[in-house]
Amino acid sequence: MTVIRAMDKTMTCSEFQDALPELFETQADLSGQEHLKSCENCAALVRDLQYIASQARLLLPIHDPSPEVWDHIQQAIRQEKPEPPAAARK
Amino acid sequence: MSLTAQKTTNSRATGASSHATIARERFVLMAGPTQPRPANQHLRRNPPIAGEQEAIDRAREGDGRAFETLYAMHKRRVYSLCLRMLGNVAEAEDLTQEAFLQLYRKIGTFRGDSAFSTWLHRLAVNVVLMHLRRKGLPQVSLEETLEPSQDDGPRKDIGARDLTLSGSIDRVTLERAIENLPPGYRLVFVLHDVEGYEHNEIAEMLDCSIGNSKSQLHKARMKLRDLLRTGQRKEQIA
Numbered sequence: 001m002t003v004i005r006a007m008d009k010t011m012t013c014s015e016f017q018d019a020l021p022e023l024f025e026t027q028a029d030l031s032g033q034e035h036l037k038s039c040e041n042c043a044a045l046v047r048d049l050q051y052i053a054s055q056a057r058l059l060l061p062i063h064d065p066s067p068e069v070w071d072h073i074q075q076a077i078r079q080e081k082p083e084p085p086a087a088a089r090k
Numbered sequence: 091m092s093l094t095a096q097k098t099t100n101s102r103a104t105g106a107s108s109h110a111t112i113a114r115e116r117f118v119l120m121a122g123p124t125q126p127r128p129a130n131q132h133l134r135r136n137p138p139i140a141g142e143q144e145a146i147d148r149a150r151e152g153d154g155r156a157f158e159t160l161y162a163m164h165k166r167r168v169y170s171l172c173l174r175m176l177g178n179v180a181e182a183e184d185l186t187q188e189a190f191l192q193l194y195r196k197i198g199t200f201r202g203d204s205a206f207s208t209w210l211h212r213l214a215v216n217v218v219l220m221h222l223r224r225k226g227l228p229q230v231s232l233e234e235t236l237e238p239s240q241d242d243g244p245r246k247d248i249g250a251r252d253l254t255l256s257g258s259i260d261r262v263t264l265e266r267a268i269e270n271l272p273p274g275y276r277l278v279f280v281l282h283d284v285e286g287y288e289h290n291e292i293a294e295m296l297d298c299s300i301g302n303s304k305s306q307l308h309k310a311r312m313k314l315r316d317l318l319r320t321g322q323r324k325e326q327i328a
Contacts, residue, residue, distance in 0.1 A: 020308060021304045021305050021307070021308035022304065024304075024308070025289070025304055045315075047255075048255040048315050049308075049311045049312070049315065051255055051259070052255070052259070052264075052283075052311050052314050052315060052318070053283050053311065055259050055261075055264055056264065056268075056279070056283035056284050057283065057284070057286070058261070059261065059264070059265065059284050060170075060284065060285075063166070063169075063170075064165055064166050064169060065165055065166075065169040065182070065183050065186045065187075066183060068183070069165070069169075069183050069186055069187050070158075070161060070165075072187050073161070073187055073190050073191060073194075076187075076191050077154070077157075077191070077194055080194075080195075
């Protein structure tokens with residue numbers, strides 16, 4: 001339904017932007033959208049949102065927590081050891 | 091045992107700005123293509139991990155080495171989520187520790203209905219949200235994710251464009267803008283656009299609908315665009 005409406009040439013900016021979340025998920029290429037051919041504002045919006053998403057994917061972390069974190073986890077686990085295994089308690 | 095008693099006493103950076111700087115320094119750009127990809131064609135960043143299921147099975151039986159294996163497999167992802175949400179190394183490490191202790195206590199309840207990483211991230215998300223609430227941010231809640239303020243919704247009238255973002259965002263600028271997102275938006279944005287989780291996985295983590303996850307992501311991107319454009323305008327004026 002949303003996609004069909006998105007192809008409507010008479011779609012307003014408001015209607016197009018309402019449909020955008022679903023369009024981003026269902027269509028690889030939005031450049032064919034009729035509304036974008038005649039609306040520079042929405043075309044710029046789509047470009048910006050796609051650019052933000054693409055840049056965010058480059059922010060994957062490569063750092064680990066410090067070794068002290070595992071040390072503290074081990075200490076905590078040792079103090080819990082007298083109790084039954086986790087599986088038996090939950 | 092009290093978790094508080096086991097909290098890491100981190101003597102590293104103590105000022106907010108220092109924390110933020112360190113947080114930024116601990117993230118780097120991954121080498122890779124820079125051209126935008128369609129939003130629905132994510133790199134699959136949460137593939138099954140070799141040996142994970144065996145480690146889960148053994149850890150459920152109380153095998154400490156298996157639990158260590160699970161920690162090694164997932165520590166970076168959990169830590170990165172905490173760091174993104176807190177922007178503070180010391181707090182992020184404390185919450186990473188707490189998330190894995192929760193895992194230790196609850197791994198027996200994992201039934202395999204979802205991917206283990208999704209299940210573990212849900213634990214971590216809850217730990218982060220509880221922490222933020224304790225810090226006096228009552229607006230940080232799953233309810234915020236489910237019922238965002240109307241003010242934060244996408245604007246219908248964009249107005250004349252005086253600026254385009256494409257090709258002008260560097261990593262530090264984007265990270266600073268992400269830090270300024272409302273926590274609920276930041277969480278969905280980080281999980282989807284940075285961490286690469288799918289909407290069905292995020293919906294499971296946050297106890298919300300898939301549609302809600304999509305909507306929140308869109309609003310987060312819109313908010314980011316506003317933040318980035320505002321920053322660029324200030325730079326131009328300066």
